[in-house]
Amino acid sequence: MITSWATRLSSASVRQDIIERTDEIPLFVEEMTKAVLETKSEGEARRTTGNIPSPAAAVPASLHASLMARLDQLGPAKEVAQIGSAIGREFSHTLLFSVASKPEPELASALDRLISAGLLFRQGVPPYSSYLFKHALVQDAAYGTLLRRRRQELHARVATALEQHFADLVDRQPEILAHHLTRAGQAERASDQWLKAGQFAASRSAYAEAVSHFDRGLSLLSSLLDAQRDRQEIKLQLAKGVSLSNANGFSSAEAAKAHARAHELSDKIGDIDSQFTAIWGLWTFRRTSDWNAARQLSDRLLSLIEKGNNVGLRLEAHHMGWTTHFFCGELAPAQEHCEKGRTLYEFEQHRTHAHIYGHDPGVCARTLGAWSAWLLGYPDTCSAMAAAPVRASAPPG
Structure with a gap:
């Protein structure tokens, strides 16, 4: 039958x-x-x-x-599906438990029902299991049933749980925390976390990803107070400019635009450190087509560092000096700036310059110093520089 x-x-x-x-x-x-x-x-x-x-x-x-x-039709299990949808397409049992604030038996029963209904897949045994929505559309449907305030509340709880109990995950994937802070409506913290996410991506040479993260951070600034907004935008624009230069080359007009905006804002609030980095970015752009303009920017930076005792800024001012003089065919002053740069450079103190300015000044000083010595007729000096230990000027590893 x-x-x-x-x-x-x-x-x-x-x-x-x-x-x-x-x-x-x-x-x-x-x-x-x-x-x-x-x-x-x-x-x-x-x-x-x-x-x-x-x-x-x-x-x-x-x-x-x-x-x-x-x-x-799922009854109480629907709420668990909603909570999971706020976490993401895939989530761990421990994170769900932290966010849901439900007794373990009640949570387990709801998860079993969602799995029986074919909406979730489970891998592993609780509490060491993870869950995956059967399809992104299932997640979207569950998320779509949440009111705006409830969504923000859940994302805020996810962000808190991540910070308190999943620090390793946040360190490896800072953009996850940034996403939840954004959805929670915490613009200031979210913008700062997108900056961290972009910096982390840039440290792995994932420059396109980094720029995307910086843009997410910039998109949140409209709700911040003026002074707070300007300082945060400067950080994001400078970081974005460096990543664009590394991704698209020193002639990137978009990188120059980001540095010009950062320069405008740093002049407005009188932040010398930010002014310095912005001028560096503009110099990087100008030296691809106009060495006279690049020289003016280099001289301006050398003048700017006289107002303070920041060794890192002095190092980078000489960095611009030796590069400018070398490519203008002025080998003696180029070598002089290289010598000053090598004297100032300390690996542990200045290793982060590779990410701030695009490459490591210690390596650059040693390289252009050796080239200058060779072209000036001092091959022994060149060989000695080339053979010297590179630990003192090695890029961040």
Whole structure:
């Protein structure tokens, strides 16, 4: 005897309706088939398929409605699905437990129901398990049922849990915390975390990713107070400019634009350190096409460092000096600046300059110093520089 569900699916018209109205999208085919199997007669099955809009352009909305209906049938498990959707497409049991604030038996029961309903996959054994929404559309459907205030509350709780209990994850993937702070409406903290995420990406030479993170941080600044906004924008624009230079070359007009904006703001608030870094970025751009303009910027920086005792800034001013003189064919002053740079450079103190200014000044001073010595007719000096230990001027490892 043919079972009732087999009878309903044996109808050619029902099967054809499922195929046509789901546009053969696998997840939608499955959702539609489940809906048909839950009917009590072939007539009801046909009405169910008939309620799905056609043509295929309407499929995404229909699929979303189908998933929403399934979530509504889950009772308390729906809330767990919502919490998981705020965490992400994939999440760990321990993080969910930290955010949900539910007794373990209650949480386990809800998760089992979501898995039985085919909305979640589980890998491993609780509490060492992880969960994955069957499809991004399932996550979206669960997330879409949350009111704005509830979403912000959940993202704030996720951010707190990450900071308190998952420091290693935040260190490895700082953009995760940045995302949740952004969704929580905490613009100031989120912007700063996007800066950290971009700096982390840049340290791994993932410059396109870094620029994307910096742009996310910049997009949040409108809600900050003026002085606070200017200082944060300077940091983001400077970091973005360096990553754009490294990604697209020193002639990058976008990098120059970022440094020009940072220079404008640093002049406005009188921040010498930021002025210095912004001028450095503009010099980097100018030296690709106009060495006279580059020389003026270099001289300005050498003048600027006279106002303070910052060894790092003095090192980078000489860095610009030796590069400018060398490529203008002025070898003696270039070598003089290289000597001063090597004297000032300390690996542990100045290793971060590679990420701030684009490359390591210790390596550059040793290289251009050796080239200058060779071209000036001192091959022994050149050889000695080339053979010297590089630890003192090695780039960050």
